[in-house]
Amino acid sequence: MMQDTFRHKGLRKKLVEEIKAKGIKNPKVLEAIGKVPRHLFMDSSFLEFAYQDKAFPIGSGQTISQPYTVAFQTELLKPNENEKVLEIGTGSGYQACVLLETGARVYSVERQKKLFDKASRLLPGIGYRPKLFYGDGYAGLPTFAPFDKILITASVSKIPQALLSQLNTGGTLVAPVGSENIQVMQSICKSGPEEYEIQHHGTFRFVPMLSNTAND
Ligand code: SAH
Numbered sequence: 001m002m003q004d005t006f007r008h009k010g011l012r013k014k015l016v017e018e019i020k021a022k023g024i025k026n027p028k029v030l031e032a033i034g035k036v037p038r039h040l041f042m043d044s045s046f047l048e049f050a051y052q053d054k055a056f057p058i059g060s061g062q063t064i065s066q067p068y069t070v071a072f073q074t075e076l077l078k079p080n081e082n083e084k085v086l087e088i089g090t091g092s093g094y095q096a097c098v099l100l101e102t103g104a105r106v107y108s109v110e111r112q113k114k115l116f117d118k119a120s121r122l123l124p125g126i127g128y129r130p131k132l133f134y135g136d137g138y139a140g141l142p143t144f145a146p147f148d149k150i151l152i153t154a155s156v157s158k159i160p161q162a163l164l165s166q167l168n169t170g171g172t173l174v175a176p177v178g179s180e181n182i183q184v185m186q187s188i189c190k191s192g193p194e195e196y197e198i199q200h201h202g203t204f205r206f207v208p209m210l211s212n213t214a215n216d
Contacts, residue, residue, distance in 0.1 A: 002044075004037040011051035012038070015067055018053050024071045028079060032101035033071055038064075040126055041092040060112045062207060064092040065153060069204060071098075076174045076187045076201060077149045079104055084144075086166065087130075088137035088209065089153035093119035096130040099151070106130035107144055109137045113215045136212055140166045147171065154209035155183045169193060176206045 016034045024030060039050035041064055046056050055066045065073075073095070077085070081103035087096055090110035096119075099106045108130050110116040116134040123130065133141060137152070138160050145166035152163070152175035159175055167173055167190045176183035185201040 002040055004040070008037060008039055008051070015051045015053060019068045019071050022053075022068050024068070024075055026075045026078075028102050029071050029074045029098075032074070032098045033067060035101045036094065036097045037126065038067065038094060041094045041122070058092045058115070059118075060114050062091050062112070062115060064094050065206075070095050072185070072201075073151055073153070073174050074098055074102065076185070077151055077172055079149070083148035084146075085149040085151065086141060086144075086147040086163075087151045087153060088140075088163070090119050090132055091115055091153065093123050093128070093130070093132075095151070095153055096132075097123065097128045100128055100130055104149070107133065107141055107147070109133045109135050109141060111136055111210060111213045113213070134213065137209060138162060138211060142166065149173070150175075152176070152209065153206065155180065155206040156209050159186070159188065164188075164190070164196070176204045178203075180208050181205065 016030050039047050042050050053068050055063045058064050079102035083104050085099050085104040085106050087108040090108040096106050096108045120132050140163045146168040148168050148171045150163050150173040155176045169190050171190050173188045177186045183204050185204055187199045189197045191197050
């Protein structure tokens with residue numbers, strides 16, 4: 001089992017200062033980034049990069065998002081204690097753990113079996129217990145709906161209607177929306193049963209959200 005050492009904690013403190021300097025303000029979010037041992041989510045060959053503010057490969061053609069991006073999306077969600085949050089795209093599980101550290105009850109869906117299996121093994125071993133599901137995020141989790149917040153961590157050309165319908169009134173959905181090459185971060189507040197207020201928050205580049213489940 002890999003350790004979370006004094007050195008790792010020091011590097012994490014620096015990372016928190018870095019994303020703070022880049023504009024992240026919410027103390028809960030900064031605290032969460034300061035707590036989750038990101039190096040344990042990466043392959044050993046990338047360990048030295050764990051506390052740089054960069055995205056890195058996690059296998060199966062996927063990446064662990066840049067810490068700034070994780071913090072930015074989490075801040076847009078305006079997390080509150082005990083809220084039910086649905087994440088689409090578990091990937092390494094890092095974002096799910098950051099959400100747990102903000103006090104959320106986390107449900108996360110991943111379409112790639114290998115990544116789902118890996119996260120399902122890793123997370124409980126380091127003390128994190130989000131509810132993880134192997135499935136197609138386009139369908140959401142109707143059995144567990146409604147959610148207070150929904151976070152999509154892959155890019156979409158438009159917000160899936162199924163997800164909007166699983167959002168509580170007063171809830172917020174955050175997602176990068178656009179083409180495969182560039183997306184605009186949107187935060188969508190569900191102000192009424194069929195009413196949405198959309199805000200735009202700059203451009204990003206995520207891997208695309210794909211349909212159906214995969215075993216590769
Ligand atoms: N949140 C992750 C990073 C996500 S990368 C982390 O913290 O590490 C995007 C993830 O979305 C990838 O793991 C990809 O396999 C997954 N994904 C893509 N399409 C999906 C879909 N339809 N349903 C669920 N997950 C999907």
